[in-house]
Amino acid sequence: MDRLPLAERYAELLAGAGVVRGLIGPREAPRLWDRHLLNCAVLGDLVPHDATVCDIGSGAGLPGVVLAIHRPDVRVTLVEPLLRRTTFLEEVVAELGLANVEVVRGRADTLHGERRFGVVTSRAVAPLERLLGWSMPLVEPQGALVAMKGSSVDEEILAAADVLNQLGCGSPEVVILGEGLLSSTTIAVRVPWADPTRVSWPLPPTARPRRRPDHTRRKQRRNA
Known part of the structure; x- marks a missing residue:
């Protein structure tokens, strides 16, 4: 089936x-394909066939909706706390x-x-150090975090060294996607479990995600 x-x-x-x-910012509209849609679509190269995918902080659906369009074999869960965004996502899905x-x-x-998923993805949600605590508890033993990142990905990996160890993660792999296809390549980091046989819940307290201050959460709810 043609998905275009x-x-x-x-x-x-x-x-x-x-x-x-x-x-979406008004200035982004003219460059939706190069900067957003195609850059998200190539992330599908890191998603196994028939995988379950969780896109956390999905926002307008990037990369989750793009993956669902590009890869009809995968099942995608879009996780987003803000009402105005989930309303938009539900309208898009329908x-x-x-x-x-x-x-x-x-x-x-x-x-x-x-819940657990084969792939937990995200785009511009948080530095890897914090993203790990939110994402890895959702990753199946044989699955992986697959996050879109920017040029500072190597620095983020270094900063996240302690959390990677606390959570029992394997070595992060940085992958460049879309070379020779896109004008601007996509940088992704893939983080599996170090030992899939020892994945358990709950996580150690020191490795759990940090909550935002109460006043930040109240402001977020008002903006919903």
């Missing part, structure tokens, strides 16, 4: 309602008829101990 019409319609929704609702997508309103840590 779905991607084109998603781009229209991002450039229209996405901009109006403040999910408009595009994406039967392989579910939208969950909430923080990633509300799923800890309840």
